[in-house]
Amino acid sequence: xxxxxxxxxxxDTTDIEIDPKTGNLIRSGIEGIINPYDLNAIEASLExxxxxxxxxxxxxxxxxxxxxxxxxxxxMGVDRGILLTDRAFAGAxxxxxxxxxxxxxxxxxxxxxxxxxxxxxxxxxAQVGPQxxxxxxxxxxxxxxxxxxxxxxxxxxxxxxxxxxxxxxxQLPALLxxxxxxxxPRFVRVDRLLSACEEKAPIDIWNAADIGVKAFxxxxxxxxxxxxxxxxxxxxxxxxxxxxxSKDVVDKxxxxxxxxxxx
Amino acid sequence: MAEHYxxxxxxxxxxxxxxxxxxxxxxxxxxxxxSPETLDMLVREAIRFAKGVLEPLHHxxxxxxxxxxxxxxxxxxxxxxxxxKMGENGWIAVSRDTTYGGMGFPQMMRIVINEYLYGSCLCMxxxxxxxxxxxxxxxxxxxxxxxxxxxxxxYSGRWSGTxxxxxxxxxxxxxNIKTKAKREGNHFKISGIKQFITYAExxxxxxxIHLLLARIEGAPxxxxxxxxxxxxxxxxxxxxxLGEPNDIICxxxxxxxxxxxxxxxxxxxxxxxxCKAYLCxxxxxxxxxxxxxxxxxxxxxGVCSMSxxxxxxxxxxxxxxxxxxxxxxxxxxKEEVPIIYHPDIRRMLLWxxxxxxxLRSLIYTTAYYMDIxxxxxxxxxxxxxxxxxxxLTPIIKGYGADLCxxxxxxxxxxLGGYGYCKDYPLEQYMRDSKIFSIFEGTNGIQxxxxxxxxxxxxxxxxxRAFFKEIDLFLKENGHNKNFINEIAIFxxxxxxxxxxxxxxIERMDVxxxxxxxxxxxxxxxxxxxxxSWRLLNMAIISDNLLSxxxxxxxxxxxxxxxxxxxxxxxxDVFLPQTIARLKSCIRDGREIAEIPDESF
Numbered sequence: 001x002x003x004x005x006x007x008x009x010x011x012d013t014t015d016i017e018i019d020p021k022t023g024n025l026i027r028s029g030i031e032g033i034i035n036p037y038d039l040n041a042i043e044a045s046l047e048x049x050x051x052x053x054x055x056x057x058x059x060x061x062x063x064x065x066x067x068x069x070x071x072x073x074x075x076m077g078v079d080r081g082i083l084l085t086d087r088a089f090a091g092a093x094x095x096x097x098x099x100x101x102x103x104x105x106x107x108x109x110x111x112x113x114x115x116x117x118x119x120x121x122x123x124x125x126a127q128v129g130p131q132x133x134x135x136x137x138x139x140x141x142x143x144x145x146x147x148x149x150x151x152x153x154x155x156x157x158x159x160x161x162x163x164x165x166x167x168x169x170x171q172l173p174a175l176l177x178x179x180x181x182x183x184x185p186r187f188v189r190v191d192r193l194l195s196a197c198e199e200k201a202p203i204d205i206w207n208a209a210d211i212g213v214k215a216f217x218x219x220x221x222x223x224x225x226x227x228x229x230x231x232x233x234x235x236x237x238x239x240x241x242x243x244x245x246s247k248d249v250v251d252k253x254x255x256x257x258x259x260x261x262x263x
Numbered sequence: 264m265a266e267h268y269x270x271x272x273x274x275x276x277x278x279x280x281x282x283x284x285x286x287x288x289x290x291x292x293x294x295x296x297x298s299p300e301t302l303d304m305l306v307r308e309a310i311r312f313a314k315g316v317l318e319p320l321h322h323x324x325x326x327x328x329x330x331x332x333x334x335x336x337x338x339x340x341x342x343x344x345x346x347x348k349m350g351e352n353g354w355i356a357v358s359r360d361t362t363y364g365g366m367g368f369p370q371m372m373r374i375v376i377n378e379y380l381y382g383s384c385l386c387m388x389x390x391x392x393x394x395x396x397x398x399x400x401x402x403x404x405x406x407x408x409x410x411x412x413x414x415x416x417x418y419s420g421r422w423s424g425t426x427x428x429x430x431x432x433x434x435x436x437x438x439n440i441k442t443k444a445k446r447e448g449n450h451f452k453i454s455g456i457k458q459f460i461t462y463a464e465x466x467x468x469x470x471x472i473h474l475l476l477a478r479i480e481g482a483p484x485x486x487x488x489x490x491x492x493x494x495x496x497x498x499x500x501x502x503x504x505l506g507e508p509n510d511i512i513c514x515x516x517x518x519x520x521x522x523x524x525x526x527x528x529x530x531x532x533x534x535x536x537x538c539k540a541y542l543c544x545x546x547x548x549x550x551x552x553x554x555x556x557x558x559x560x561x562x563x564x565g566v567c568s569m570s571x572x573x574x575x576x577x578x579x580x581x582x583x584x585x586x587x588x589x590x591x592x593x594x595x596x597k598e599e600v601p602i603i604y605h606p607d608i609r610r611m612l613l614w615x616x617x618x619x620x621x622l623r624s625l626i627y628t629t630a631y632y633m634d635i636x637x638x639x640x641x642x643x644x645x646x647x648x649x650x651x652x653x654x655l656t657p658i659i660k661g662y663g664a665d666l667c668x669x670x671x672x673x674x675x676x677x678l679g680g681y682g683y684c685k686d687y688p689l690e691q692y693m694r695d696s697k698i699f700s701i702f703e704g705t706n707g708i709q710x711x712x713x714x715x716x717x718x719x720x721x722x723x724x725x726x727r728a729f730f731k732e733i734d735l736f737l738k739e740n741g742h743n744k745n746f747i748n749e750i751a752i753f754x755x756x757x758x759x760x761x762x763x764x765x766x767x768i769e770r771m772d773v774x775x776x777x778x779x780x781x782x783x784x785x786x787x788x789x790x791x792x793x794x795s796w797r798l799l800n801m802a803i804i805s806d807n808l809l810s811x812x813x814x815x816x817x818x819x820x821x822x823x824x825x826x827x828x829x830x831x832x833x834x835d836v837f838l839p840q841t842i843a844r845l846k847s848c849i850r851d852g853r854e855i856a857e858i859p860d861e862s863f
Contacts, residue, residue: 075304187311188312188352189352189353190366190368193308
């Protein structure tokens with residue numbers, strides 16, 4: 001079984017501090033890590049490979065330093081990594097990102113299963129996985145918390161929904177987005193990390209030309225949405241003192257709470 | 264309270280990159296396939312592994328403890344899986360040669376990653392260190408066939424190792440060892456009792472390999488008649504297959520003040536005259552062989568000390584930033600303030616910060632010297648750094664161990680009543696770390712090693728190498744205008760240290776009682792001064808980096824400023840006291856030597 005895992009390098013938010021003056025996140029000097037959901041996707045791919053054989057390839061789109069994320073993934077046990085890096089890719093929204101990833105998948109050729117993290121912790125959109133499945137025109141199972149059965153040509157997975165769980169069957173190839181509950185990601189093995197850091201490590205670097213896309217199709221120019229501003233919401237407490245007899249106060253309180261949809 | 268271990272990556276990488284440029288080790292032929300980025304990645308992965316796998320076991324181990332039943336020792340269930348992962352993932356033998364199943368990283372990296380592995384779960388990482396130490400002894404001294412049999416199993420974590428030295432009447436003085444070895448064909452038979460043997464019996468691994476000191480029949484008395492043996496719990500045949508259980512009994516486990524998750528065993532070897540062993544290395548050379556491991560172990564105790572002290576400080580810091588209590592003494596704020604605003608709390612925090620970061624710099628620097636001493640093509644450079652390593656080892660062990668205990672105690676003080684409670688990790692840190700000043704040679708023995716051996720052997724070569732290194736530092740930095748005051752105090756301290764040391768070295772020959780009476784205070788003075796050396800070095804580097812920054816309010820800028828503040832504080836406040844203490848080491852008063860026993 002040939003599995004592709006999409007990974008993203010994100011800032012380690014556990015290490016992020018807020019600038020007290022501007023209220024913005026201080027990103028300088030913050031180490032990049034593999035998006036935690038993507039670690040679950042890597043773990044799932046390795047477990048499937050260990051059970052039924054095959055290969056695992058990770059693909060990441062990002063700046064050159066995102067190669068560290070691929071190196072770590074190889075340290076965990078994946079077979080090959082592809083870094084999509086090009087100035088033209090910068091500023092991509094989720095649609096342009098999924099388009100770029102889709103083109104890379106097409107270049108790779110055959111595959112049976114694509115695994116993505118449910119969402120990235122820096123953007124929280126949860127859109128790239130589903131959009132990629134749409135682009136490739138393959139079935140998708142999102143929010144997967146358990147992979148029940150995998151065969152050469154089908155998969156049964158449990159996905160979480162608002163009020164419970166769904167058990168879903170799909171033919172392969174298919175795309176899954178996975179949640180943290182799915183598994184406990186393994187740690188890097190030092191010998192594999194060493195191999196991943198060697199010059200002959202199985203890591204390819206592809207640019208826009210390599211995957212056959214034009215600059216206007218990807219990155220900011222290929223995006224349908226644009227982030228105008230990023231800001232920290234300002235919360236202001238509103239105090240209100242209700243006066244009158246106990247009964248009046250309670251009645252007023254209840255009606256205010258109802259008006260504000262709080263009860 | 265599952266998360267107890269705190270570590271700051273930026274502090275670590277400051278020393279590794281800014282202070283030492285540790286990536287330069289990759290220029291050595293042995294490490295030419297590595298890159299600085301690979302070393303950085305190893306550090307980050309070690310922290311991730313330590314936090315993810317080992318940290319949860321710290322409390323679990325303390326709760327579960329050691330269960331001794333019918334000669335068997337049962338440990339915290341999670342330890343088994345964690346040790347297996349440590350082996351499989353390559354953390355036991357990071358710096359061992361790839362020929363023997365190691366990962367081939369610089370020696371320094373073992374010291375560096377040990378900081379995080381010990382800090383996350385002290386008890387668990389002792390097993391890893393013991394296995395590494397025992398394996399390294401086999402690697403260094405056993406014949407090829409034994410190496411092939413034992414390494415793959417030990418470095419992969421299938422088997423664990425112990426170091427069996429101490430006996431009921433042979434602790435600090437190993438010359439008294441009575442355990443016997445009798446030749447029988449290709450192997451030996453061992454009989455004797457060993458005490459205080461860490462991890463000598465447990466249920467975590469398939470086999471336990473004891474590296475044991477014993478005296479072959481007819482061997483000379485004293486230290487010159489001791490040999491080193493490999494004694495497996497389950498006999499290992501020469502083809503590597505497992506045989507029958509060996510004649511080894513665990514007679515009991517100690518009930519201790521700390522390290523509750525690690526078994527400290529009383530072991531009986533050969534009660535039925537059936538305990539088989541392989542000789543490791545040359546007959547009667549056991550003690551010199553063992554000292555290879557012992558020196559590594561002593562630096563490792565420094566690492567444990569630094570790691571626990573650093574986490575204690577960072578835990579206290581976090582508490583002091585969030586605990587709101589009392590008003591600002593200068594009335595700068597109307598509301599009650601976090602206790603970090605109170606000057607006396609800041610005093611304790613700044614002292615802890617200075618000593619833990621100074622100790623880390625000292626240990627990482629010494630670890631860096633290890634690789635220069637082994638790999639540099641220039642023989643005179645190799646010799647110089649080997650001498651420095653030898654000289655600094657007892658200081659790192661003795662001074663580091665005591666500092667750790669004092670930092671833990673100070674951290675508890677910062678938390679007040681809560682620090683004394685089990686809700687916070689500090690009381691356990693303090694109990695666990697007391698042993699650091701006792702095992703692997705008590706701190707008193709470290710002081711004697713420094714004064715009696717390291718300062719005097721080979722006509723004082725190691726002693727001279729230390730002062731040569733300090734002279735070099737002062738030559739490069741002694742005229743820095745931004746640290747005129749600190750450099751002046753440091754120079755005075757060095758001058759006084761040299762004068763005192765020379766007098767005490769001379770006294771060791773003519774009046775050893777008087778000189779040895781002050782060996783420990785002397786070791787403490789060396790500790791204060793080498794710490795100041797590292798603090799000053801970090802401060803000068805930081806000052807230089809800071810001067811190149813346009814924005815001095817970012818995280819890095821605060822990191823650099825911290826290095827400057829801590830160096831100024833420690834050197835200005837504590838070094839004058841050290842200078843006074845040095846003078847007291849050579850006083851004429853003979854109270855220690857002459858007070859009658861009956862008068863105590």
